[in-house]
Amino acid sequence: MHFRSQLDVFTNKVALTFKKSDMSKPIIIVIGNGMVGYKFCEKLVAKSTSFKIIVFGEEPRSAYDRVHLSEYFNGKSADDLSLAPVSWYAEHDIALHLNDPIQEINRTDKTIHSLKGITLKYDYLVMATGSSAFVPDIPGIEKNGVFVYRTIEDLELIKAYAATAKNGAVMGGGLLGLEAAKALIDLGIKETHVIEFAPRLMPRQIDSAGSGTLQSKLRQLGVTIHLNKSTAAIAGEHKIEALHFTDETSLAVDMLVISAGIRPRDELAKLAGLHTGTRGGIIVNEKMQTNDEFIFAIGECALYDGMIYGLVAPGYDMAEVVVTYLTAGEKSFYGYDMSTKLKLIGVDVASFGDCFITEPDCRTIVFEDTHKGVYKRINISNDGKYLLGGILVGEADAYHILLQTVNNKIVLPPNPEDLILGSRGGEANEGAGVMSLPDEALVCSCEAVSKATICSAVNEGATSIDALKKCTKAATSCGGCMPLVKDLIAGTLKAGGQYIKNVICEHFDYSRQELYDLVKINKLKNYDLVLDHFGKGDGCEVCKPVVASILSSLWNDVIVKQDTIQDSNDRYLANIQKGGTYSVVPRIPGGEITPDKLIVIGQVAKKYGLYTKITGGQRIDLFGAHINDLPDIWEELIDAGFESGHAYGKALRTVKSCVGSTWCRFGLHDSVSFAIEIEDRYKGIRSPHKLKGGVSGCVRECAEAQAKDFGIIATERGWNLFICGNGGSKPQHAQLLATDIDNETCIKYLDRFLMFYIKTADPLTRTATWLNKMDGGMSYLKNVIINDSLGINEQLEEEMQALVNTYHCEWKEVVENPDLRKRFAHFVNAPDEKDPQVKFEPMREQVKAKW
């Protein structure tokens, strides 16, 4: 036989190149250098050096993170995705043969033979050949423009082809199919379709109600879903042009990604006479052994108890089982939890435990909000004690803790609906917190790290995520457990009585609140002094603006006197925009403006060639100003009675008003006058983040006050005051602080609230986030503001009054001060010349920056 004789030559040759000590080591050959094959090597070298490991991989590169494959389209490179560099294998004395698939196994002689002609002897063989995309046998499937989604090479092909495609389809609406659809959108495909054979999306993970919610969410992302569709043929000359379906309809597409399931790579095993399942997969026992005791199969190619596990965590567990076996330990594989969370950016989807079980075998609680696109279902044991499983669509923050609750059979709290609704009584959540998990709870399933391991590492000093990753490996694989791990760090530190500190940066070992107090007590007035007293090094772009904000919240001096510690926008008292121009926003308190002032804005805009737009905050923004022009522009505005609008600062922006009782037939009080009074009171005050307010004349709420940091709504008897609302990317309604109060009380509460926030919030934390993180939440804050539980209200009011009394328009200060004015030049050696890079082009009847 041809390769028998060759074999002897090769085994001798290879044996000769081994180090002496290797000669006696048993040889393990790993077939497949995918995620699980790599993990096997990593686990084995960590446990033992008494084996010689040889790896064969079919792909041209060493193992990479397939789970995060889609990030290749979001700017991650192949190197970023790599699990370990090629040098890692050499360092651990592992021989790595890439681009060289194994073609034959000779079980009698215990040898393998590769495509490039290498023949080697093995003592143990580990098959980690993974799976390939299942490609259905549809006429036309071989046409150009039809792809699968499995390897980096596949993605490179898709990317190149997508450049010329306008519309694309994904065949298969499962976990991977939806991920592929999102990838097509990210690649700029205008029209993306998902074709699913079943009557719902993700049929293995979610029920039809969940699928309904998911569908409408996906529609918003720009994906069109076709259910109950089976493809009959792929039409087109050479390349795909349309899909024909069995119901006689068709869809024109330029490209197709097939994601119709996976097929275990068992062809090599079959050839070698290993037992395989009828629908594919290498049959293994609980030790991952095939019917040949020297050959193991792990990962997506292994069929255990009639099941292929298409996820990475069970594959890692299988690798651990084989490593334990080889190093004479005891561990078996008994199936694995298939709970999953979809990583599709934009829509949260998760399912866990027994998600499809229905009544009467369990009790089901369903929460559905079609407006927000949220669907949640939990299945509870009939005695109400245990969580069995569930489905989350649209909002899956609770996934990890719910999964833990199922896996660890944690007894449910009396109102299990709180698990998906959040507790609504304002009181702290009981029972479901991370610290109540049992010690053996598996927190990171990829790396099999328990709660106990994490907590003891934290107690031994690994108090940061990075340190913890290093010593426990938790959160290093899929990263899904990161939120739980973070909570565990915080919880453990707190339980140990340690103070959890958010230090500002490498230069200041203090939280913002601590530094605020230190600067105040020591009466420090500039950044260098603060750094000399309490910091180290030369500062940076993180601590400089934090200290700048503290200094102005305390002393309210003209901020441009210390211009180089300000964020760029604060330094030039204007927002820097695309191309390096600036915007100008004069204050228009409450949104009320006279015709004369409107005319001045128009004249100034015309004179300096500025683009004008009404903002979402009821005022006017003038864009496209050259830095050199800023002082002149402001001089004209100030002459006409305008002041800075602080649109550039972490400060009060606008107090939005509705027209109120002066004109509106429903108005209960004069909301405009009150909004102006409040805006004038707090204008210019620097805070940890920007502040916005609103005043509405009645419950119709036309000023959207409940979306603001503070919102005031007229009642028959006075005002209702709401605080800590937020618009932006994570909208949150403001919460009621006090009802039916008069103007004076309202301002008193606002003084206390704002000053307390200014003193205690972390940098760049809006009031809503500040409240969310506050121990005791709204009831605590209410107690501080209304009942003076900390005994600081008098002081808060005084401090606020001091800030109000020292108000100055910072643009006026600049306009009137030649030295400060001089700073507004682009070229230091040609102060009158404007930045030649700045260019405009016409748009409608105005201009826009070209860049």
Add this chain to the structure above:
Amino acid sequence: METITNIEWVLACYTDDVPANGGACMKHGNEQIAIFNFSRRNEWYATQNLCPHKQQMALSRGMIGSTGDDCTPKIACPFHKKTFSLINGECLSGEEYQLKTYPVKVENGKVYIGIV
């Protein structure tokens, strides 16, 4: 060494034209050069004014500072706060950008930039 002999020293500005611990931008032909007065350390640096991240002419308007145990002086771009070493122009935010740097000389209250 030829690199030194070939340097042409160009007068940029007076020392007090550049704010303490801050930057200013100089025009040299069609080039824009950012000059930094690191007065806390009594050092001067110069780099290209163009931020390589999104091609914004803005580095001179950024914040300076230092990082690491050896206090590497750095500049943070005002646009997206990518940071760069003032010593060799290397991007410190883990990306493959590189700034051009220039030697600076201060004599009699005047700041000169070395053009190679």
